[in-house]
Structure formats: structure tokens, C-alpha cells
Amino acid sequence: xxxxxxVEQRDGALWVTLxxxxxxxxxxxxxxxxxxxxxNVIKSFLIAPSADGESVWVSHEGRxxxxxxxxxxxxxxxxAAVAGHEDLSSPMPGKILQVLxxxxxxxxxxxxxxxxEAMKMENALRAPHDSTVTKIxxxxxxxxxxxxxxxxxxxTE
Amino acid sequence: xxxxxxxxxxxxxxxxxxxxRGVQALGLEAVAVYSEVDAGSLAVQAADHxxxxxxxxxxxxxxxxxxxxxxARATGADGIHPGYGFLSENADFAQAVxxxxxxxxxxxxxxxxxxxxKTQAGDQAxxxxxxxxxxxxxxxxxxxxxxxxxxxxxxxxxxxxxxxGGGGKGMRIAxxxxxxxxxxxxxxxxxxxxxxxxxxxLERYIERARHVEIQVVGDGKGGALTLGxxxxxxxxxxxxxxxxxxxxxxxxxxxxxxxTAASNLVQQTQYRGAGxxxxxxxxxxxxxxxxxxxLEMNTRLQVEHPVTELVQGVDLVALQVAIARGESWDPDLExxxxxxxxxxxRVYAENPGVGFLPSIGTLTEVVWPQGPGIRVDxxxxxxxxxxxxYDPLLAKIISYxxxxxxxxxxxxxxxxxxFIAGVETSLEFCREILDSTAFxxxxxxxxxxxxxxxxxxxxxxxxxxQSAAIEAALHLTAGGPVGGGPPKLPTAWESLRDWRxxx
Numbered sequence: 001x002x003x004x005x006x007v008e009q010r011d012g013a014l015w016v017t018l019x020x021x022x023x024x025x026x027x028x029x030x031x032x033x034x035x036x037x038x039x040n041v042i043k044s045f046l047i048a049p050s051a052d053g054e055s056v057w058v059s060h061e062g063r064x065x066x067x068x069x070x071x072x073x074x075x076x077x078x079x080a081a082v083a084g085h086e087d088l089s090s091p092m093p094g095k096i097l098q099v100l101x102x103x104x105x106x107x108x109x110x111x112x113x114x115x116x117e118a119m120k121m122e123n124a125l126r127a128p129h130d131s132t133v134t135k136i137x138x139x140x141x142x143x144x145x146x147x148x149x150x151x152x153x154x155x156t157e
Numbered sequence: 158x159x160x161x162x163x164x165x166x167x168x169x170x171x172x173x174x175x176x177x178r179g180v181q182a183l184g185l186e187a188v189a190v191y192s193e194v195d196a197g198s199l200a201v202q203a204a205d206h207x208x209x210x211x212x213x214x215x216x217x218x219x220x221x222x223x224x225x226x227x228x229a230r231a232t233g234a235d236g237i238h239p240g241y242g243f244l245s246e247n248a249d250f251a252q253a254v255x256x257x258x259x260x261x262x263x264x265x266x267x268x269x270x271x272x273x274x275k276t277q278a279g280d281q282a283x284x285x286x287x288x289x290x291x292x293x294x295x296x297x298x299x300x301x302x303x304x305x306x307x308x309x310x311x312x313x314x315x316x317x318x319x320x321x322g323g324g325g326k327g328m329r330i331a332x333x334x335x336x337x338x339x340x341x342x343x344x345x346x347x348x349x350x351x352x353x354x355x356x357x358x359l360e361r362y363i364e365r366a367r368h369v370e371i372q373v374v375g376d377g378k379g380g381a382l383t384l385g386x387x388x389x390x391x392x393x394x395x396x397x398x399x400x401x402x403x404x405x406x407x408x409x410x411x412x413x414x415x416x417t418a419a420s421n422l423v424q425q426t427q428y429r430g431a432g433x434x435x436x437x438x439x440x441x442x443x444x445x446x447x448x449x450x451x452l453e454m455n456t457r458l459q460v461e462h463p464v465t466e467l468v469q470g471v472d473l474v475a476l477q478v479a480i481a482r483g484e485s486w487d488p489d490l491e492x493x494x495x496x497x498x499x500x501x502x503r504v505y506a507e508n509p510g511v512g513f514l515p516s517i518g519t520l521t522e523v524v525w526p527q528g529p530g531i532r533v534d535x536x537x538x539x540x541x542x543x544x545x546x547y548d549p550l551l552a553k554i555i556s557y558x559x560x561x562x563x564x565x566x567x568x569x570x571x572x573x574x575x576f577i578a579g580v581e582t583s584l585e586f587c588r589e590i591l592d593s594t595a596f597x598x599x600x601x602x603x604x605x606x607x608x609x610x611x612x613x614x615x616x617x618x619x620x621x622x623q624s625a626a627i628e629a630a631l632h633l634t635a636g637g638p639v640g641g642g643p644p645k646l647p648t649a650w651e652s653l654r655d656w657r658x659x660x
Contacts, residue, residue, distance in 0.1 A: 005624070007632040014632075016625040024625040029633055032522045032576065036625055045626040048522030048578035049634035056630040057522070057578035060623060063585055063616070064576060067627050118545070 088125055088151045090144045094118030099140050105133045106156065113151050116144065129155045158483045159260055161236045163188060165229045166200070167250075168240030169219060171536030171552055172460070173200035176238050179474030181205075188232045190225060192218035194546065199538055206232045213546045219243045222250050226257050236481060238262040238474075242548065245457040246273055262481045264430045264456045265377070271426065272454040282451040285425045287418040290437065290450040294320070294358040301338040304359075308337040311361050317341055319348035320356035330362055361450075365602040367438040368392065369404050369412075369449065371419035372465045374476055376485050377429030383416040384469045385495045387461055390601040391590060393513065398606070399587055399596075400461035401500045402468050405561055406599035407438065411447045422454065431477050433459050440602065460553065463532060464499035467557045498564040499557045502572065502591075504535075506549040508581035510614045515549050516580040518542075523578070526571035530557040530564070543580050551582070561599075565591060585615055 003019045014026040016036070027037040035044045046059040055068045098115040101107055107127045114125045114136075131153035138150055164180045165188040166173045177187040177200060189204035194213045201207045208228035211218040218224065220243055229237055237254050239245035239262070248269040254261040263269075272278045279289045293307040308315055308331070315331045317340050329340045341357060349355040372384040391399040404412060419434035435452040462473050470493070476486055507513045520541050525533045535552035537543070543551065554571055558564035572588045590596055595605055 005628045007628050014629070016628050018621060018624055018628070021621045021625075024622070024629075026629055029629075031633075032524065032578070034626060034629055034633070036622060036629065038622075043622050043626075045630070046522070046524055046576035046578075047626065047630040047634065048576075051519035051521055051579065056627065056634055057576075058623070058626050058630050059576045059578075060626065062573040062575055062588060064578070064582075065615070066581075067631070069631060 086128065086131070086153045086155065087149045088113070088128075088153065089149045090116060090118075093143070093145050094123075096138045096140050096142045096144060096150075097122065099136060099138070101133050101136070101151075103133055103136055107131055107133060107153070114138075116150075125150060127153060129153075131155045159481065161185060161260055161478060161482050163205075163232065163234045164236040164238050164262065164478075165190065165225070165232065165234035166204075166238050166240060167219065167225045168238075168243055168245075169195050169198065169200060169536070169547065171534045171550065172240040172242075172458075173198075174203055174536055175534050176240060176458075176474055177203045179472060180238070180478065182472075183475060183478055185236075185478070188228070188234045190219070190228050192546075194542065194544055198541065199536060208232060213544065215243065215546065222247075222253050225250075226253060226259070229254075229259055230257070234259065236260040236262055236478075238477070239457065241457050241460055246455070248273065260481050262430070262477045264375075264428060264432065268426060268428055269456050272432075272456050275453065278453060279451065281426060282422060282454075285418070285421045287422055287434075287451045288449070290361055290363065290452075292358055292360040294356070295341065297355070304338055304341055305334065308334055308359055311359060314362040314364060316360045316362040317344045317357055318360060319344065319352060319354070320358055321348060321352035321354035363437050363439045363450070365440050366390070366604075367404075367407070367440055367601065368397075368435065368452075368603050369407070369415060369438045370433045370435040370459075371416050372462070372469075372473075373419050373423045373428070373432050373434055374473075374480065374486060375423040375426075375428035375430060375432070376480060377427060379424050379427050380485065381420040381423035381428070382486055382490055383420050384465055384471060384473075384490070386412050386415060387464055388601065389461060390603050391596070391606060392603055393606045396505075397461065397503065398505075398583065399500065399502055399590060400464055401498065401561075401564070402464040403495045403498065407447060411438070411449065415449055418449075418451070428456075430456070430480050431458050431462075431473050432456050437603075460503070460550070461501050463534060463553060463555045464501050467499040467532065467555065468495040468497055469493060470496065497557055497559050498561040499555055500561075500564045500568050500591075501553050501555045502568060502587045503550055503583070504552045504554060504575075504577070505583040506543045506551050506580040507583050509583055509586040510581075513583075515545055516543070516582070517545055518579045520577060520579040522576060524574070524576040525552070526554060526574040528567075528570070528574075530567045531555070531571050532557070551577070551580075565597070586610075586613060589613065 005018045007016050016024040024036045024038045027035040032046045032048050034047050035042055048057050055066050057066050094116040097117045101113050109127055109129050111127045112124045116123050134154050135152040163186040166176045180187050186205040189201045189207040190210045191201050192213045210224040210228055237259055244250040246269055248266040251261050251269055252266040282289050291311045295304050313332055317329045329344055331337045331340050344357045345355040348357055368389045370387050374382040386404045387400050387402045388404040389397045389400045415436055433455045436449045437452050438449045506516045508516050523539045525535055532555040537551050556564045556568035556571055558567050
């Protein structure tokens with residue numbers, strides 16, 4: 001039998017099967033209330049997706065946890081519109097404090113590119129992959145708005 | 158009597174909504190003001206009129222005195238309620254409102270100025286017979302004998318602090334009078350090096366302090382009403398987390414003395430409106446030694462006012478309206494004793510597992526608790542965006558019971574029913590505090606959280622049920638929310654450790 005967890009429709013109900021566990025039945029689902037049943041024990045949970053769809057929030061008896069959706073790219077804020085090309089944009093308004101790289105420069109995954117100040121915090125923008133910096137749209141001291149593309153990268157091998 | 162028919166609420170979030178509801182319940186109209194990100198807020202939806210007042214940063218909207226007064230003029234508001242925070246303790250604002258011919262639902266500019274100045278407030282407190290924390294500033298030429306004599310008068314333990322700075326530099330605690338002269342010298346040297354200013358002062362160090370505050374109302378003519386006490390000892394970096402009323406495990410006579418002191422202060426300053434006199438209460442071993450000292454007076458409605466409302470059976474906003482109209486309170490209130498017990502838990506959009514850093518995002522789902530003895534003052538609902546522009550207080554959950562045990566049990570149930578999806582919150586952390594022995598046995602004190610819970614982290618245990626729920630959740634919400642919001646901080650971003658966090 002498959003070792004991966006699965007959720008499937010069976011006999012008019014939704015069943016959740018985990019490896020080495022008796023299956024759970026979804027007794028009811030009326031967003032945000034989920035009730036699971038197994039062997040006449042029921043437990044209810046409150047669930048909701050995150051705004052960007054990349055994770056789910058699951059709560060039981062007041063304990064709430066966020067869980068990443070597996071297999072989805074964790075690099076939200078990175079638009080991979082063209083193969084290998086990435087636009088790194090600012091999620092909130094701020095000011096460019098430092099530009100640490102130059103156009104044409106090769107950078108490594110994790111390397112800091114730009115430091116932005118927003119809401120009294122300093123945030124460093126890092127290269128998601130080994131890449132070449134193709135364009136830098138702002139200079140030190142510039143103000144950025146939410147959604148502005150700051151750096152464009154072309155992934156290298 | 159002063160006419161009051163339309164009140165502008167110069168605030169946002171949960172307190173704006175609470176005040177709007179309060180004035181509407183009295184048959185008055187409410188005017189909301191909102192920054193660009195608050196246009197869809199609960200407070201705006203509840204108001205009768207709403208005026209946009211600018212960009213999200215408070216300095217461009219909620220703190221802009223001219224814009225607020227212009228909004229009042231544009232809507233014909235004859236009263237302004239400042240809420241708490243923002244302009245509520247800004248004497249210039251109170252002045253500008255009065256000069257605009259609008260009734261300010263708060264104290265006079267003079268009272269705000271007086272209590273806003275720590276030195277003046279302390280002087281006034283002492284003049285009204287209210288004790289302040291014993292302190293002494295030695296002159297630079299003070300001899301060892303003079304310092305020792307002063308220290309003996311203050312009593313131990315004693316804190317020796319640099320006058321110029323903070324951050325613990327130049328700060329020492331002397332538990333024995335014999336240690337004092339040497340510690341003063343060392344502190345002076347350290348202060349000189351750190352701040353270029355060798356001045357230090359001595360202050361009685363209150364150990365295991367409880368923060369106890371008295372709700373007061375003044376009629377502006379020397380009349381004073383005290384409405385019981387609240388315990389707000391559970392704080393993190395001076396930010397209150399859990400409050401309750403009445404104050405547990407303190408003799409009634411001590412509370413009575415505090416109420417008398419607070420009442421004297423109100424009478425002698427002819428204070429007008431609602432306010433809170435805050436004290437620090439010393440608890441030594443057992444229940445002997447309940448000395449209390451004046452901390453400060455807040456000349457506004459406080460965040461935690463609901464616990465007073467529930468045990469005293471009053472509506473403080475209604476009282477503020479009455480005072481603003483030139484009326485006085487129901488004389489019956491002067492005789493009333495508290496009934497039952499109320500506890501408030503503040504819901505902050507903060508991540509306790511990561512140093513209480515503010516948490517931002519879109520609230521894709523919000524479920525508040527309901528049921529007997531539960532009151533929720535919430536500023537947010539499903540779909541709202543939590544940003545970094547404002548204080549991260551999302552809501553207050555308040556429980557009421559016939560006694561403290563019932564209030565605690567009801568609060569536990571309420572917290573178990575609460576669900577906020579989209580940001581991390583302080584809820585689970587507060588639940589653990591409520592379950593702690595210290596809280597159950599009323600052994601709270603102001604540094605308890607820092608002393609014993611500073612490395613708290615949410616539990617990692619996941620059982621089969623939880624795993625199954627996660628799988629079901631992933632499957633059932635695969636379509637994502639309708640009309641999502643802007644992405645949370647993407648992983649390409651790394652927040653550097655240089656957080657500057659307003660507390």
C-alpha cells in the first residue's frame with residue numbers, strides 16, 4: 001500500500017488515510033469547521049487557507065498552526081514569468097538603504113542583494129538561486145512602493 | 158447642559174468600534190475617521206458618517222490634529238472622543254478641539270499636561286497625600302554619610318540608576334545598606350563612561366510588584382467617583398497581556414486605601430472625565446507588607462476598561478458622555494460594590510515563539526468565542542488586513558463569572574473556540590499563563606513573564622488526528638480563498654536582527 005497520506009471520496013464520504021493509521025472520516029465540512037470521526041470519537045478543527053494559497057491554518061482547541069502546502073514554490077514574491085528569469089519585488093513600501101550588487105554581477109543563492117528599510121525594520125533581499133543580476137531598478141535612498149520590482153535576475157546553471 | 162448629538166471618534170480598530178457602539182446606544186450619531194487601509198474596517202461600517210483622513214502612517218492620518226478637526230467640522234460633529242493612544246493624551250489636541258467649539262470627551266488640557274509630566278504628576282500625587290516610590294538624588298558633592306543616611310530612609314532593596322540613561326547601564330540593586338556607598342560610586346563611574354553624565358539617583362526597588370490601578374471619574378468640579386480596582390500585573394516589556402477585576406489576594410483595606418488616594422487626586426485636581434490612577438503594589442512574603450506607590454495617572458479610557466464595566470455594572474463611555482454634557486453620575490454608583498469577577502485577554506498579532514515580533518497578513522478567517530459570560534471587543538473580522546502601521550492589538554476577549562474560578566473556566570473555553578487564520582497571535586501564550594500555578598494562585602507580579610516565560614515556544618507535538626486534519630485541510634482548501642490578498646513576506650526576504658519594536 002502507498003505510504004503517502006491520501007484523501008479520497010469513498011462510499012459517499014471523504015476519508016483521510018495516513019500511513020499505519022486507521023482511516024479518519026470527514027463527518028462534516030462547513031468552512032471553517034471540519035469534523036473528523038474515527039471509531040465513534042469525533043474531533044473538530046477550524047481550518048482556513050492563507051491569502052496566498054501557499055499554506056493552511058489549522059486550529060484545534062485554540063492551538064493554531066500554519067502548514068505549508070507541500071510541492072508549492074516557497075519563493076512567493078518571485079515571479080518566474082520567463083524560464084530562469086526572476087523579478088524580485090518589494091512586498092511593502094520602504095526605502096532602499098543599501099544596494100550591495102551591480103548589474104551584470106554573478107551572485108550565489110542566498111547572497112544579499114539589497115537592504116530595504118520598512119516600518120522600522122531592516123530587510124535584506126537575497127538571491128533565491130545562483131544568478132546574474134540583469135537589472136537593478138532603484139538606487140540607495142530611493143523609496144519603493146509595495147509591488148515595485150527591485151532586482152531582476154537570470155538564473156545561471 | 159451641553160448639547161451633544163454627533164460624536165466623532167478620533168481612533169481606529171477595536172476602541173473606535175467600542176466607542177461608536179457606546180454613543181449609538183445613547184441615541185447619538187457616530188462619525189468615524191479612517192486612513193486609506195481602514196476604509197473597510199468594522200468601525201467605519203458601524204458609523205453613521207465616515208471621513209477619509211489620509212495615508213496609513215499615523216502621522217499623516219490619526220495623529221493629524223487639523224485633519225481630525227476638519228472632519229468634525231465637515232460632518233457637524235459637536236463632540237470628539239479620542240479613544241486611547243493616538244491623540245488621547247495630547248494636550249494640544251484637547252486645546253484645539255475646545256478652541257474649535259467642539260466638546261472634548263476627555264479631561265481639560267491642563268489635566269493632560271499635568272499628568273503627562275512625570276515630575277509634575279509625582280509632585281501633585283504627593284501633595285494629594287498619595288505616596289510615590291521613595292527616591293533620592295545625591296548631589297555630586299554628597300558624602301558617604303549623607304548617601305547612607307538617605308538610603309536608610311528609603312529602605313532596602315534599593316535601585317541605583319543613572320539619571321541620564323536606560324538599558325540597565327549604571328543600574329544596580331543594593332539589598333544591604335552597607336553596599337550602597339560603593340555601588341553608588343561604581344554606578345557613577347559607569348554612568349560617566351556610558352552617558353558622559355555621572356548623575357545617579359536612588360529609588361526603592363519594589364520586588365514582585367503588582368500593578369494595580371483604580372478606575373476614576375471626575376465631574377470637573379472636585380467631585381470624584383472610584384469604580385474599583387484592576388490587576389494588570391501580567392505584562393511583557395510594559396505591555397499588558399492579561400487584566401482582571403477585582404484584584405485577587407490583596408486585603409480589601411489596601412484596595413480601599415488606594416481608592417481613597419485616587420479619589421483625593423481627582424478631587425484636588427478637579428479632574429474631569431474618566432481616568433485611571435496606576436499604582437505599584439509591593440508584595441512581600443505572605444500578605445504582610447502591602448505598601449503601594451503612585452506610578453502615573455492616565456487621563457483617558459484604558460484598553461482594559463471592560464473588566465471594570467462587567468463587575469461594576471457600568472458603561473464607561475456613557476459616563477464620559479454624561480460628564481461631557483455637564484451632567485453627573487448616578488449617585489447609586491458611589492455605593493456600588495463589585496459583583497463577580499472578570500478577566501481580559503488581549504489578542505496581539507505577534508509571534509511569541511519568535512521574540513514577539515509583529516505578525517502581518519490577511520485574516521482569511523476569524524472566529525470569535527461566544528456564550529455565557531463572554532464579551533469580545535474586536536476591531537477585525539475575516540478579510541481584514543493586519544499591517545505594520547498600527548499597534549498589533551486585534552481584539553480583547555473578556556470573560557465574566559460569579560467568581561474568579563468561573564471567569565477562568567469560561568476564558569479557557571473561550572480561548573479554545575477562538576480561531577484567527579492569517580497571522581500569529583499571543584492567544585496560546587496567554588492560555589498557558591492562565592493555566593500556570595502562578596496565575597491560579599494569584600501570585601502574579603510584573604516581571605513574571607520575563608522571569609519565567611521568556612523562552613516559551615508553542616508545542617510541536619502532532620498526533621494522528623492533527624495530521625489527518627492537515628491533510629483534509631490541504632485537500633478541502635486547494636482552491637484557495639476567494640480574492641486572496643497581497644503575499645506575506647516572501648522567503649527571498651530575510652529580516653535582519655535590527656528590530657525596533659514599539660512597546
